[in-house]
Amino acid sequence: MILWLLLPLALVSLISGQVYIRNQVSGEKGKFDAPSLLLLGLALFAIIYALSLIGTSSLISGLVLLPGSCVGAVISPFAGKLADKxxxxxxxxxxxxxxLLGNCxxxxxxxxxxxxxxxxxxxxxRSGFNLSFANTISNASTLVDRKNVADVNSSFNMLQQFAGSVGVSLATALISLAQKTGQGTLAQRSYQGGRYDFIMFSCLALVTLLAIWQNFRLQDKKNKEN
Known part of the structure; x- marks a missing residue:
């Protein structure tokens, strides 16, 4: 079971590493895949968690993501201006x-x-995601020739969809694993599955932050050499 949980992550890493293995775009893709995987997995998990474990109504459970989405929509234009300045x-x-803060x-x-x-x-x-989402693609586009910009955009969009589906699968698989192998009532086992999900989300967020730091360290080094 653990093998099947880790396999999608390995595939994401393999794709990210091989498509642009000789270019810094691979670093941009790495810090793009993890947030996409995490955000969409978290979106489904938050609704399930609110409905099943907290005991809220289906209406409230469905609305828990609305404020974050609205804030994200407001932040996106600001993120672009911030990158310009x-x-x-x-x-x-x-x-x-x-x-990382939100997941912790x-x-x-x-x-x-x-x-x-x-x-x-x-x-x-969501604020963190929208601050970095479009800027990651924009930054990656500056690292390739103009003729390859369209390929970068299409590749990022494809990987976002793939990472999102992997995130949903992992979030639900971990809960299912805890429910089948854990001890206690169904609610207690589901709570433990939620714990696994939160740990996974926090680890992915940490990987994202480290990838951002490493990517810009390499970019600064390359700029100094030039």
Missing amino acids: RDFKFPLTLGGCLF LLLVLQPLLTPVLIVVCHIVI
Whole structure:
């Protein structure tokens, strides 16, 4: 079972590494895949968690993601202007930090989670995602020849869809694994599965932040050599 859980992540890493193995775009793709995988997996999981474990109504469970989505829509134009004024490094690093903060809050606050706390955590996560989402593609486009920009955009869009489906599969698979192999009532086993998901999400957020740091370190090194 663990093998099948890790296989999609290995495929994402393989694709990210091989498509642009000789170019810094691979670093951009790495920090793009993890947030896409995490965000869409978290979106499904937050609804399931609110409905099944917190005991909210289906209406409230469906609305927990709405405030974060609205905040993300407002932040997206601001993220582009921020990149124009401060370069790509600042909004991407800030986005990665918010991404990690929001997921760590979910992990730490799990025993206390309410629909309101899920909304707050999702707003933080969504803010980080939208600060870095478009800027990641824009930054990657500056690292290739103009004739290859369209290929970069299509590749990122394809990997976003793939990573999103993997994130949903992993989130539900971990809950299912805990329900089948854990001990206690169904609610207790589901809670443990949620714990696994929050740990996975936090680890992916940390990987994202490290990838951002490493990518810009390589870019700065290359610029100094030129």
